[in-house]
Amino acid sequence: MAKVSMTVNGAAASGEVEGRTLLVEFLRGPLGLTGTHVGCDTSQCGACVVHVNGEAVKACTMFAAEADGAEVRTIEGMANADGSLGVIQQAFQDHHGLQCGFCTPGMVMSAAALLKDNPKPTEAEVRKYLEGNICRCTGYHNIVKAIMAASGQDVSAIAAE
Amino acid sequence: MYAFEIERPSTLAEAVSALSAEGAQALGGGQTLIPTLKQRLAAPEVLVSLSGISEMKGVCPDDDGRLCIGGATTHAAVARDAAAAYPALAALASHIGDPAVRNRGTIGGSLANNDPAACYPAAALASNATIVTQNRAIDADDYFQGLFTTALEEGEIITEVKFAIPEAANYQKFLQPASRFALVGVFVAKYADGVRVAVTGASEDGVFRWSEAEAALSSDFSAGALDGLSVPAEGMIGDLHGTPEYRAHLVKVMTKRAVAAAG
Ligand SMILES: Cc1cc2nc3c(=O)[nH]c(=O)nc-3n(C[C@H](O)[C@H](O)[C@H](O)COP(=O)(O)OP(=O)(O)OC[C@H]3O[C@@H](n4cnc5c(N)ncnc54)[C@H](O)[C@@H]3O)c2cc1C
Ligand code: FES
Ligand code: FES
Secondary structure, three states: OOEEEEEEEEEEEEEEEEEOHHHHHHHOOOOOOOOOOOOOOOOOOOOOOOEEEEEEEEHOOEEEEOOOOOOEOOHHHHHOOOOOOOHHHHHHHOOOOOOOOOOOHHHHHHHHHHHOOOOOOHHHHHHHHHHHHOOOOOOOOOHHHHHHHOOOOOOOOOOOO | OOOOEOOOOOOHHHHHHOOOOOEEEEEEOOOHHHHHOOOHHHHHOOHHHHHHHHHHOOOEEEEOOEEEEEOOOOOHHHHOOOOOOHHHHHHHHHHOOOOOHHHHHHHHHHHHOOOOOHHHHHHHOOOOEEEHHHEEEEEEHHEEEEOOOOOOOOOEEEEEEEOOOOOEEEEEEOOOOOOOOEEEEEEEEOOOOOEEEEOOOOEEOOOOHHHHHHHHHHHHOOOOHHHHOOOOOOOOOOOOOEEEHHHHHHHHHHHHHHHHOOO
């Protein structure tokens, strides 16, 4: 066992982990941050995407020990300070960007990473960026629409499906 | 996963010494190794993480005009930082997997793993890159030795990869959308002394050079120069995604596209 310390959603967090403890296990277990989901555990689905030092990574494909000293942000850190939904989260609600919601934490974290680098993406850029985020429910259309809306673009011409 | 310890050295010297221990293995971005560990297909005692070693990261030209990329440089960093010097290589890096994979996965990990459907082996072989380790420098022509097999020895790590920059180059990847690897990928690179063509995803022996196409393209760098050539299906991978005949056909199609796109 080794001690790890990191900043998670702005607050200091630490604990004892094994070498093989995944970042997602550390977040969901000892830290109780169960918003980050494990969809596949085989690095394919993106439900577990969080930000480590500002970059989107799959928390099921990184060890907790590798995040020692890092800034980590999870879906729990995406709401506004007063607890209301953040811009991207609100857009997902407004545009029906989720059904069961299982993929949504990863979708929102990927969307936030995209918009940080590319504040006004085209529809094609959004679709390409979401290559590693799999949704079994929505057919993606409203997810793309929500992200376009969250970027402040007019989505009235994108028909609902 | 079986239990193991993780070490996070900050210098190459510390990493090399940690890797000399019995049961030690390098951890790059973990994008291949962690899934492998989860399946219990590997049982290291110690993983030596290379991600904290700044001297193994980054992209810069050397005095001979080659582009040098640190072995622990992520795909995302290559996509961004090699774009001006070697656009075809940066484009290849920007189409590996998905954004989260590119933020962790590294060039050294990809070349060490030598997956038969991986992208970087095609770029390294087509550019006759030099694979540099803590002990020696290996030409790409001698480095790739078949499926998941390379010239690397136990405990040897890729510290740097040096690419001679071609006059024109392009990589065409026929995407296998479920895995996001290449069903077939072809990297074409045109140098003053000839053209090199490297094919990934197709052969049961891993990445290979298509020498007939190299000869034809070296005298006439145009897609039409390949019209009379064909690739035998023998030795090509056959699986549920494509037959050997289909892959052999794709090799020629993707090579033509790469030549046309390289201009
Ligand atoms: C969903 C998904 C999609 C992917 N799509 C593609 C794709 O389209 N194209 C593609 O090419 N790849 C793809 N990959 C693989 C990805 O590129 C990996 O990052 C890469 O194969 C391994 O690099 P790594 O740094 O993650 O290495 P690791 O997983 O950490 O290690 C892999 C192996 O290399 C060894 N190793 C690591 N670094 C070094 C080093 N510097 N020197 C010597 N040995 C080292 C390790 O000991 C291990 O044996 C994909 C992966 C995933 C999960
Ligand atoms: S749970 Fe991490 S990619 Fe699916
Ligand atoms: S909303 Fe159900 S998986 Fe995406």
